Amino acid sequence: MAGRIPQTFIDDLLDRVDIVDVIDRRVKLKKTGKNYSARCPFHDEKTPSFSVSPDKQFYYCFGCGAGGNALGFLMDYENLEFPQAVENLASTVGLEVQREPSRGGAAQERREETSKPLYKLMEQVAGFYKHQLRHHPQRDKAVAYLKQRGLTGEIARQFGLGFAPPGWDNLLQAIGETDEKKQLLMQAGMLVENDKGRIYDRFRDRVVFPIRDQRGRVIAFGGRVLGDDKPKYLNSPETEIFHKGRELYGLYEALQANRKLDRVLVVEGYMDVIALAQHGISYATATLGTATSKTHLERLYRRCTEVIFCFDGDEAGRKAAFRALEAALPCMEDGRQARFLFLAEGEDPDTVVRAGGASQFTALLQEAQPLETFLFDSMAEGLDTNSLDGRARLSKLALPYIRQLPDGVYRQLMFQALAERTGLELESLMRLEAASPPPAPNFAPDAATEHNVPGPGEPPPAEPGDYGHFDEGELAAQPRKRTPTPQTAPGYSNLAQSAIALILHQPEIARTVKTASLEALSGDDVNLLRDLIELVQRRPESNTGMLLGHWYGTPEGELLSRLAGQERLIPSAGIEQQFSDIMHSLADRLPRESKLAQQVDKLKLTNYAQVSDLEKQQLREMLQEKQRRDEERKRREP
Incomplete structure (x- = not known):
């Protein structure tokens, strides 16, 4: 498809659809007051914490923090990229997707x-x-x-x-x-x-x-x-639409057969995938003549929490398994699992499931080795781990691989497991880890480097305020989620975020407010508040879902989703007055604090030896006044 999807089309589309209908066709919703609720489809839970607001056209899970508009839900639930989610949603209301000339x-x-x-x-x-x-x-x-x-x-x-x-x-x-x-x-x-x-x-x-x-x-x-x-x-060779390092045979069929994938099995051949599916094991996939890559695994882990690799038990199979382990290490965030199953020589999933049925094969899956066992056993092969030299060698071989794990509990547990295997104190091992990390040893000499190469069409960082960066040819398989690291000016953050939450709760309150009073205030949250107000004034018909869409896939978008999810705590009565009070607090603070700050700065820049006793006394009083105001502000802010 050529060209970008105009923002005006996105807004019109979101205005025509009802998020309750979109979600209810996929997750059974129950009316609870003015909203709807269900068990969250994005994490396991016993008590419903997934809420859908028909007024704001927004969903939010109080358990896992998932939230967004109808398009965001489709992308996450149906495993769609942005252009496909737009097409899917547009088809339900009889709209043809509009396009602008591509930026590419x-x-x-x-x-x-x-x-x-x-x-x-x-x-x-x-x-x-x-x-x-x-x-x-x-x-x-x-x-x-x-x-x-x-x-x-x-x-x-x-x-x-x-x-x-x-x-x-x-x-x-x-x-x-x-x-x-x-x-x-x-x-x-x-x-x-x-x-x-x-x-x-x-x-x-x-x-x-x-x-x-x-x-x-x-x-x-x-x-x-x-x-x-x-x-x-x-x-087939690689083409404009086919990239071996990104695609997995059988993944589409697995997604069709399972509304929610708990695990995915990676096997070596087409017939393995099909034979397993015929016996009811409908979650198998296969790579397409390439080594398992990080791109493959990130695609799988977005859909499940456990990946099991199934290989022949011969030398070639173990080398292939270790290449898969190398690709998996950077993907092993907390909560994800990778296990490895090695079949007897001459066997493959096809022959095993045909001979023993699904029950026998499922029993074999329970014997699959956890990643840590396979890693440490591979490192220890040929070493005498009963000797000091062997344990030292094991530590030297394993550390570079553990360093590739992302920060988190799993990484720390891996260091602890290595400490137990080598007999080292954990503190000593961590001191070794803190040293300059050498490159990981080439344990699998025939390892393909393909999994270290970014997939084709890797996108630039997302740009806020526009859907243009969701061009199909530039889009990653899923928008990157990043933790916001705001650099907000002290004293403004809570007030600005409170104002943002109120706008998300009731966008019309921002239609007439003046942003000039915020121009001299600094900080990420204040800037976001100003941009949000200006957006509402440009597009007065915006609801919560539309507003969230403008920052989808950005740090600001994550903050907005979180604040929108908290909106149920805000009483509807008097919301306009509450918003007005906050805006006045922000505006009134500036002249008082600016004048005081200017006086303090002026005296600070003066040579202290040339400052008169009266000016020194004034400086002390101003600093005390500034401190008093800061403390008063902290007590008042929500």
Whole structure:
């Protein structure tokens, strides 16, 4: 899709939808007074703390702090990126999404112009392969192969399996009837051109597996050969719409099968994913011929708290598992888990689940090693940990990996676990940790560096006050959440935040207030208050949901969500007078404090030896007055 989505369109869309309807279609709401409540869909809880306000078109969870407008809810609940959430919401009210010229420049516009036809083409290609599986004269060997692997017609339909017939140009003849279509097939990686200029189908005599993105769009294919050709498995090349280091096979199907994913299983092949799904284990995914990357894992951890890696128990499988561990370390925030399951030699999830059923495979999952066990056992391999030298070596090998963990309780527990394994006092180990950290040793010499490379289309930092940075080609898989670090001038923060909360509670109170009195006040909260007032005055029809949308994905947005969530504590009666009193307090404070500060500064800049006794006495009195006012202000502020 070309271009940015105008802010005016976003506001109009939010004005037309009812957040209660949007959420109630996905989470059953119960009327509680003037609002609606439910158990929060974003964290586990027994008592409902998730509240939806129809008046303000805003939701907030008092348990986990999740909050926002209808678009924000769709993004989090449906795992959508911003443009897709807009399209989804717009379709419910019959609106066509408007676009402005892209900020991404000519290259960005060309990329957006080419991507939409590619999606349409790939759906057409998927339909062609599915038709061949049902009707081609040589389909029997493909059907026989799928039955041999124990797959039913229902699971084949669920995953959209198809058949690429033998022959050089079946797809080319069926779909590439024009030069334009032929060029698109080339761009999509579905055709290959040899050194002599001959063009032919990439996939021939293979069972075909469509690869879908998180929206369910076909973006690539994988193929398993039916004859003796090599390679046994073949994937589409990277294209405008397909990036191997970001996508996971089966993730879309897992999201469709599970409203809420508690865990995700990462396996090595298409057939493993499909066989597990057929036996009711519908949360398996597979990487696409690449090592598991940090990008993969961040995508998974946004949807669940536990990732289990399943690998062969041979040397190659353990190397692959360790590469996955390396990618996981920076992602291991508190509350997240990573475990590792190694199958017996010659076994894979497909063979295990077909032989023993879901119960046997689920029992095996319970035996998966926690990340810390796999890490320390890998580091200790070949070492005599009963000796001082062996324990010292273990400490030296493991420390660089633990340093890659994000700050938090889990990181501290890992240091404690290493201390117990080495016999070191925790304080001694922490002193070693505080030293200059060396680079992590290359435990897996064949490790791919792919997981250290940012995914394509990595966005710049979000810009407040505009949805323009949510351009599809520039958008990360999910807006980054950052903890605000305000630098608010002392004495203004509580008053400014109280005023902000009142505006979020009842935006119309800001329509006529003058912001000139705030111009000379400094601080992040005061600046945000001023911007919020000006926004309401530019768009008087704004409700809480619309106001939050202007700062979505920014530190200010997180502060606004928190303040909006506290609004239920503010009584409706007299809110306008309360807001007026706060604004007067801010305005009245400035001239008094500015004059006093100017006098103090003037005397401070004077050479103290040249200051008269009277001026010294005046300085002492002014400093005492300033201190008295500061203490009085602290007592008065809410």
